[in-house]
Amino acid sequence: xxxxxxxRDAFMPRQPRGLGLGLVLALIAHVLLVIALAFGVNWRSxxxxxxxxELWSATPQAAAPRAAEPEPQPTPPEPKPPQPEARRPEPAxxxxxxxxxxxxxxxxxxxxxxxxxxxxxxxxxEEQEExxxxxxDQAKRDKAEQLxxDQAKxxxxxxxxxxxxxxxKQLAEKDRADAxxxxxxxxxNLKRMMGQAGATGGPTATGTAARSSGPxxxxxxRIAALVKRNIAYRNDSGxxxxxxxxxxxxxxxxxxxMRLTKSxxxxxFDDAVLRAIDKTGIFPRDxxxxxxxxxxxxxxxxx
Numbered sequence: 001x002x003x004x005x006x007x008r009d010a011f012m013p014r015q016p017r018g019l020g021l022g023l024v025l026a027l028i029a030h031v032l033l034v035i036a037l038a039f040g041v042n043w044r045s046x047x048x049x050x051x052x053x054e055l056w057s058a059t060p061q062a063a064a065p066r067a068a069e070p071e072p073q074p075t076p077p078e079p080k081p082p083q084p085e086a087r088r089p090e091p092a093x094x095x096x097x098x099x100x101x102x103x104x105x106x107x108x109x110x111x112x113x114x115x116x117x118x119x120x121x122x123x124x125x126e127e128q129e130e131x132x133x134x135x136x137d138q139a140k141r142d143k144a145e146q147l148x149x150d151q152a153k154x155x156x157x158x159x160x161x162x163x164x165x166x167x168x169k170q171l172a173e174k175d176r177a178d179a180x181x182x183x184x185x186x187x188x189n190l191k192r193m194m195g196q197a198g199a200t201g202g203p204t205a206t207g208t209a210a211r212s213s214g215p216x217x218x219x220x221x222r223i224a225a226l227v228k229r230n231i232a233y234r235n236d237s238g239x240x241x242x243x244x245x246x247x248x249x250x251x252x253x254x255x256x257x258m259r260l261t262k263s264x265x266x267x268x269f270d271d272a273v274l275r276a277i278d279k280t281g282i283f284p285r286d287x288x289x290x291x292x293x294x295x296x297x298x299x300x301x302x303x
Contacts (some may be wrong), residue, residue: 146263217288223283224297230276233269233301240302241266243273248294261296273299 241264248257258277263270277297285291 003246073301198254219286219292220295220297224299225278226283227273227280227297228299228303230279231272232275233272235269235301241269242301243270243298243299245273245277245299246285246294246296247277249283249291250293251291253285253291255281255283264299264301266301269301 008035242262243264245259245262246259247255250256255277258274260270260274264273283291
């Protein structure tokens with residue numbers, strides 16, 4: 001049991017001895033780093049001094065050599081007054097550039113140049129005016145051409161509308177004519193059938209109407225005599241004027257209208273005849289049981 005425990009402890013990690021030594025070494029390393037940075041960097045806290053330069057000429061020139069000093073004597077016999085120091089020669093002044101002489105222009109050349117420029121401007125202006133005039137002329141031609149096209153189109157549309165209207169009118173007239181023909185044929189057939197169904201003619205009659213349209217002999221005289229009884233007129237002229245009146249009556253003999261077709265020349269007689277007809281009111285039937293309408297009656301003033 002003890003052998004087993006010892007063998008396991010040999011492979012276990014050792015316990016740390018503490019953080020003291022490592023912390024001290026880290027502090028020392030940081031202090032050395034700060035010192036190295038402080039001495040390695042040259043901190044400047046003042047403004048740099050300016051540099052002045054004197055420019056003698058625009059082009060560099062070599063200065064004259066200094067005057068050669070006399071070689072020293074080993075044993076001067078007597079003192080000599082000090083030699084004045086050689087002065088530096090002043091720099092030669094910068095030569096000024098010679099003024100450039102401008103050529104004097106020739107007046108004739110300037111005049112010719114001005115003429116050429118003026119002629120060129122005139123030519124450009126004329127060309128511009130020609131182009132504008134050409135545009136205007138083209139616009140006028142286009143407008144006139146478009147107007148012609150519009151007028152031709154309007155005429156064509158008007159002719160087409162007229163042809164269409166004429167065609168419709170012809171069709172309408174043809175339809176009306178066909179309808180009138182059909183109506184006439186239908187009415188004729190209807191009258192023929194009705195006439196054949198209720199004809200009142202005799203056995204020897206050859207007509208196609210249902211009844212005879214003319215009055216019997218003496219019927220007009222009976223009607224005129226009936227009206228004359230109601231005529232109130234006094235003939236003082238001595239003449240015998242005749243008044244003709246068209247009378248329309250209903251199927252029962254009632255007078256429904258009258259019209260003076262021929263005047264007698266005496267308005268009093270004409271008015272008396274019309275009043276008499278209106279007063280009569282109803283005409284009697286003919287011998288065949290009908291009353292012809294319309295009928296014309298003649299009235300004489302002396303009858």
